[in-house]
Amino acid sequence: MAKKMLVIGEIRDAQFRNVTFEAIAAAKGISSGGEVVGVVLGEKVSNHANEMVAYGADRVIVVENEKLAHYTPEGYAQALNEVVNKENPDGILLGHTAVGRDIAPKLAARIGSGLISDAVSYDVVGEEVVFTRPIYSGKAFEKVVVTDGMIFATIRPNNIAALEKEEERSGDIESLDVPIMDLKTMIKEVVKNTSTGIDLSEASIIVAGGRGMKGEENFSILYELADVLGAAVGASRGACDAEYCDYALQIGQTGKVVTPDLYIAVGISGAIQHVAGMSNSKVIVAINKDPEAEIFQIADYGIVGDLFEVIPKLTEEFKKVLV
Numbered sequence: 001m002a003k004k005m006l007v008i009g010e011i012r013d014a015q016f017r018n019v020t021f022e023a024i025a026a027a028k029g030i031s032s033g034g035e036v037v038g039v040v041l042g043e044k045v046s047n048h049a050n051e052m053v054a055y056g057a058d059r060v061i062v063v064e065n066e067k068l069a070h071y072t073p074e075g076y077a078q079a080l081n082e083v084v085n086k087e088n089p090d091g092i093l094l095g096h097t098a099v100g101r102d103i104a105p106k107l108a109a110r111i112g113s114g115l116i117s118d119a120v121s122y123d124v125v126g127e128e129v130v131f132t133r134p135i136y137s138g139k140a141f142e143k144v145v146v147t148d149g150m151i152f153a154t155i156r157p158n159n160i161a162a163l164e165k166e167e168e169r170s171g172d173i174e175s176l177d178v179p180i181m182d183l184k185t186m187i188k189e190v191v192k193n194t195s196t197g198i199d200l201s202e203a204s205i206i207v208a209g210g211r212g213m214k215g216e217e218n219f220s221i222l223y224e225l226a227d228v229l230g231a232a233v234g235a236s237r238g239a240c241d242a243e244y245c246d247y248a249l250q251i252g253q254t255g256k257v258v259t260p261d262l263y264i265a266v267g268i269s270g271a272i273q274h275v276a277g278m279s280n281s282k283v284i285v286a287i288n289k290d291p292e293a294e295i296f297q298i299a300d301y302g303i304v305g306d307l308f309e310v311i312p313k314l315t316e317e318f319k320k321v322l323v
């Protein structure tokens, strides 16, 4: 049966996060020929609506309000509640990002729905939708079937391919006026905390450093390599605890969960809590001087050696072919 699916878009630094387009692709598959409705929230965001159409949305609802200029759970929940009540969709998808993880349970509670969080894939089996999501820190996967009620899920970035962008796709764009009551939280300033422009959770290449880096100043060799590869820089908690870098870079069970095409682990031992955040990377390269390091058990390629010799050589070689 054809379904109406709502996709909540997320804009950061004046552009959509890629996972918005991935969620549209998933919604398209789940809708089985039904309607995919994009939602854009913010202050001056109507110019973004067409991009959702280009990636496959049939219709886009734009909710503009100065109180939505920055994300607040209160403001977004009010606005989205209105949209859901008006549209009465069969399902809602959004990215499993910091914002998605925050707003989805709140919205689910408001609309009286269940929620499947952190889905990495989906299947449509007859009338049912089956989501796959990691459990036990990525050591196993469970399949969750939506048998009744709203299909509400957050989608992990980098796991479901977005559709090709087609500028000539057409779709209706509507603006919806939603009164937002006074908010109890006021965002005065947003301070960016990542050291490269590339968002870790959506990066296709990540170079991550561990305690083996031996000092904050040595992270510069990782940034040089990352620069050549167009990669984001991440870290183990060991490196963050040792104050070599900011906790914003931490990957793992208590840090960010990433799924890049290529993950280069440098001077990282491979503790289970780190692996929980990166084991689903498509290709893993480990560089460690200890041949017994656990990271080699999950690595596709391993280099046993001193990172201070290996990394500059890699950078030099990549420069020859990439720059």
Ligand code: FAD
Pocket (backbone or CB within 6 Å): 209, 210, 211, 212, 213, 235, 236, 237, 238, 239, 250, 251, 252, 253, 254, 255, 256, 266, 267, 268, 269, 270, 271, 272, 273, 274, 277, 287, 288, 289, 290, 293, 305, 306, 307, 308
């Ligand atoms: P180490 O284990 O000290 O490893 C350093 C590695 O560098 C070693 O393998 C060594 O052989 C190698 N090395 C040293 N010098 C060189 C050199 N010159 N060249 C090449 N290799 C070299 N950790 C996370 O990463 N993310 C998390 O989210 C996280 N959450 C946690 C949650 C809890 C509740 C707990 C208890 C722990 C958590 N940890 C997490 C910590 C985790 O258990 C490890 O302590 C941490 O991952 C170790 O970081 P590391 O691999 O950088 O350091």
